[in-house]
Amino acid sequence: EAQVTQNPRYLITVTGKKLTVTCSQNMNHEYMSWYRQDPGLGLRQIYYSMNVEVTDKGDVPEGYKVSRKEKRNFPLILESPSPNQTSLYFCASSTRQGRPYEQYFGPGTRLTVT
Amino acid sequence: DQQVKQNSPSLSVQEGRISILNCDYTNSMFDYFLWYKKYPAEGPTFLISISSIKDKNEDGRFTVFLNKSAKHLSLHIVPSQPGDSAVYFCAASRVNNNDMRFGAGTRLTVKP
Numbered sequence: 001e002a003q004v005t006q007n008p009r010y011l012i013t014v015t016g017k018k019l020t021v022t023c024s025q026n027m028n029h030e031y032m033s034w035y036r037q038d039p040g041l042g043l044r045q046i047y048y049s050m051n052v053e054v055t056d057k058g059d060v061p062e063g064y065k066v067s068r069k070e071k072r073n074f075p076l077i078l079e080s081p082s083p084n085q086t087s088l089y090f091c092a093s094s095t096r097q098g099r100p101y102e103q104y105f106g107p108g109t110r111l112t113v114t
Numbered sequence: 115d116q117q118v119k120q121n122s123p124s125l126s127v128q129e130g131r132i133s134i135l136n137c138d139y140t141n142s143m144f145d146y147f148l149w150y151k152k153y154p155a156e157g158p159t160f161l162i163s164i165s166s167i168k169d170k171n172e173d174g175r176f177t178v179f180l181n182k183s184a185k186h187l188s189l190h191i192v193p194s195q196p197g198d199s200a201v202y203f204c205a206a207s208r209v210n211n212n213d214m215r216f217g218a219g220t221r222l223t224v225k226p
Contacts, residue, residue, distance in 0.1 A: 004157070033214070042120070042203060042218035043158070058213060090157050101146050101207050101214065105157030 002027045004106035006091050012112045013081055021076045021109050023091030031094045032074040033058070033103065034066065036087040043090065049074055081113045117141045118206050120217035128225055133191040135220050137204030140185065144206035144215075149178060149189050152201045152219070161202070162189070194224045 004025045013019055025032065033048040035058075045058030049068040063085055065077040074093075078085060088110050092103035119138045127133045135149075145166035150158035164171040164178045164187065171178050177190045191198055204217040 035216075040123075040218055041116075042118075043205075043216035045214060045216075048213065056213070059215070092157075101148060102160045102163060103214070105150075105159070107155075107157050 002104070004091055004093055004104050006089075006106040006109050008109060009107065010110050012114065014114055015082055016080050019078050019081060019111075021078075021089060021091075021111070023074045023076065023106060024072050025074075025091075025093040025104070026072065027093060027095070027104065028071065029093035029095045029104070030071070031096070031103075032068065033092045034064070034074070034076045035090045035092065036060065036085075037090065037108075038087050046076070046089075081111075083113050085111065086113050087111060116215075116218070117144075118204055118215045118217040120202075120204055120220050122220050123218070124221040124223070126223045126225065127194050129196055130193045133189075133194045133198065133222055133224065135189040135191075135202050135204075135222065137187045137189075137217055138185055139187075139206050139215075141206070141215075142185065143208055145209050146207045147178070147180060147187050148205045148207075148214075149176075150203045150205060150216075152203065158203055191222075194222075196224045196226050198222060199224050 007022045034046040035043040044060045047066040049055045091106040094103040148163040149161040151161045152158040180187045201219045203219045207214040
């Protein structure tokens with residue numbers, strides 16, 4: 001089954017404690033992205049990657065890091081989480097072939113930073 | 115700076131009637147537009163898209179209209195069904211660029 005998986009689905013942590021949210025896709029997609037969803041603001045892009053070892057900042061990259069060492073994985077790293085990073089996070093992937101820009105989203109990771 | 119705006123946070127329609135969801139954008143460089151649908155506790159799923167070289171795209175009950183001069187697009191759902199109740203996000207991008215911008219979403223409720 002074609003899918004994007006994220007782990008963990010729920011996470012409660014404390015300010016300053018480094019964490020990583022993993023994202024994996026099994027569709028051999030070139031593009032991968034991370035978004036956060038906040039009430040009234042919709043989905044805002046944090047980082048995106050157009051292929052292995054190629055990453056770019058999105059709309060709200062501050063406080064986040066990403067890496068793309070393998071095509072299927074695109075982890076999101078919060079080196080020192082703060083309460084304003086409490087949000088719902090989505091990973092997404094898409095392909096250049098066929099219908100590009102039509103992204104497949106993971107189920108989401110709800111992060112609470114206290 | 116929200117480059118894609120959905121000014122109606124919610125919309126309620128009767129089953130069988132038409133639902134019209136609206137979206138405005140400010141960046142004239144956008145040339146590809148999409149609508150996503152999101153149910154609670156799930157990720158958004160792609161619904162329909164339109165390239166800037168077209169002004170209409172239809173897929174079953176769903177039609178997207180694009181007015182480039184007004185920088186406005188709309189999603190029409192006819193007839194609306196209770197299963198269409200969800201949050202709908204409008205998104206915009208540029209060809210060969212993965213920098214996608216989303217609106218804040220419109221919650222559609224279709225009443226039986």
